[in-house]
Amino acid sequence: MFVRENFPIFNKSSLVKISTSHSLRCDAKQFEKRFDDLDELLAKGEIVYLGQLLPEPIVKGTQPTYIEENDGVPVINTLSIQKMKINKKDCRYISEDDYLNLTENRKLKINDVLLTMDGGTSIGKPVLFDLEGEFTVDSHVAILRPVGISPKALVYLLSSPIGQLQFQKAESGASGQTSVTEEDLRRFKFPSKMLEEIDLIVEQMDEKMQKVNRIRKKLDKREEKIWEEFTMETLS
Template sequence: MIAETSNYYYSTPSWMEGNRLDFVFHHPELEPVRRFRQSDAVVPLISVVTRPEYGLSKSGLPEGSVGFLNVQHLTFNGEIFFEPPTYLASCDEESLLREGDILIARTGHTLGKAALITARYDGFTFGSFCLRFSILPNANFSNEFVTRFLNSRMGQLQILMLKSGSGKYNINAEQILDIRIPNYDIDRQNEIIATVKEIEATAVTLRRQAEGHRSATQDVLLQELNIPFAHNDNVTYFFKSGAEKQTIWFNVFPDEIADRMQYLFYHPRFEALDRFTHNYRTASLISICTTPIIRGEQPSYDEEGDVTVLKTIDLKNGYIDYESALRVSADFFEAHPNAQVQRGDILVASTGYVSLGKVDVYDRDEPAIVDGHISIVRVNENYNPYFLAYFLRSHLGQLQFEKWFTGSSGQIELQPPDLAKFIVPACGTGNGYVSIEEQNRIAERVAEQLERARELESLVRAKWQEAKERFEELTTI
């Protein structure tokens, strides 16, 4: 934001003030935006789209009959990513999205990001932090062109100029209708879209390849361990989606009931864990730890702090996002030794749908702590922490998160005593054991797959950026 990155003093004559007196609206750095808006080659959105409508003031549920989109589902490249899936039991017909509608975030960290409703999301509804509009019947404009322009630099700069509020910014229907877009004929719009789509198609192909490499990592690990598992890209876990997504019936005999009275604990899919313990040498997670498994502490953040604090959002299930991590003071760090992490510690996200079950390894020597939603697993020298992290991410590891989590209605968690009961391959020599040398070899092979996935993901980001820049070149006025 301009106000956060620069110190300015400037004045404006009274005839320039219009109906806005705020700092950003008249900022000198936005002069190119003002010239664009005054050009004869642009038109206001009010002449192109229907009046924006606000979404429903409801909270999405893990299950329901109507898909529910909110700001968290809108991505910065204009796509919709329906994770975590949320639903409503029902809604009025007029609140349903239709193919061709445009959805834009009006507040929150994705403020101003727009997405086109495709056939995939026809019949969904949307939350109150979004606005919905569509192209007017008599407007000679492409909804794809309008959506892309809103996400372009000039579109986003206009939103920066027009938004209102302090602390928590928002943009309302009138402000959206005041956005200006290039007044190109429909043929030129379609030519621009076709050019950009060629670049985006490459990004989508590369992304699928990257996803393939990531999903193949669990196949590599289980194959190396000679553990049969037919990989299924459609496999789902209740603790990730909040829904069973199938109707099942099974029974449990009284003498088989142990530990807890909860149907997921006895799900037939856990027979895979029984076969694993029957056919292979295993150890409980706590038995190979050098310290008790514990959670971190709720941080007291300090923008000028010297110590990194890691949260579940920083665990990416393949790497740790240190760049986005917040900070705490050295005093806070020293006062909470149990939350401190060391190189080689396995960090396990232990709360919340979607986040629960993410596993990463702390790989730095710098001091750091974790918050209260992450469990710290510190294993002995007979185990490669990366090998164990890969195992916990595999199907056999994720099944154990499925079995041992507690809670409902979105407030789910995995308690340290239950994480301690997880079973992992036992270290040793002989049939059924996995030596440290074998762990190192398998971990290295899995790491190669992940590195290739990261390389492809870097290319994906570059292609999306190329598509965005090409669109902006073609729409420069």
């Protein structure tokens, strides 16, 4: 049994997790071995709760009224966030008037961290917003503005195996309708030592990911060419 609260209180038994909040979750998944292994790993040293790095309330987008034309303002959704990248071609659009009527905190700024919060397999995809121009997000995407850690470092933390395991543990709801709440997200834990070294880790990871992306682009072009050849052969 796992009960939601701002920060968890654990008794000495590994099988009982207790709090005083009124929100109750009963989920057998909480006791899977992979999550016990994660708890044991995190118990070996000092930890930092993600909520300590997010002093402001987390902002989510609205459910927009979309327009068909692509000359409005792009809305970033779960589909347009893939592999720590924003695919603008997968964005939908709202009118300029609807964008101007949004609150300022829903208008994206450079170095905002975007995070998909619901939608089954779409949960837990972070990305750094680094595009020029006017953008917003829909109701499935949260905007995080961290303090005490660089936005890019937060993206890598959430993408890491430790981060992704905590998304899997925290998600709840009906099949295909699962979500992670702000309360869940704020309870995510990371080793303090990891945060002390995060800037160097991110720099090294960034170099490796850039190489991977270059290779991926070459493979994508190669795949496109193979399909073009296939099409020409079937039509000849």
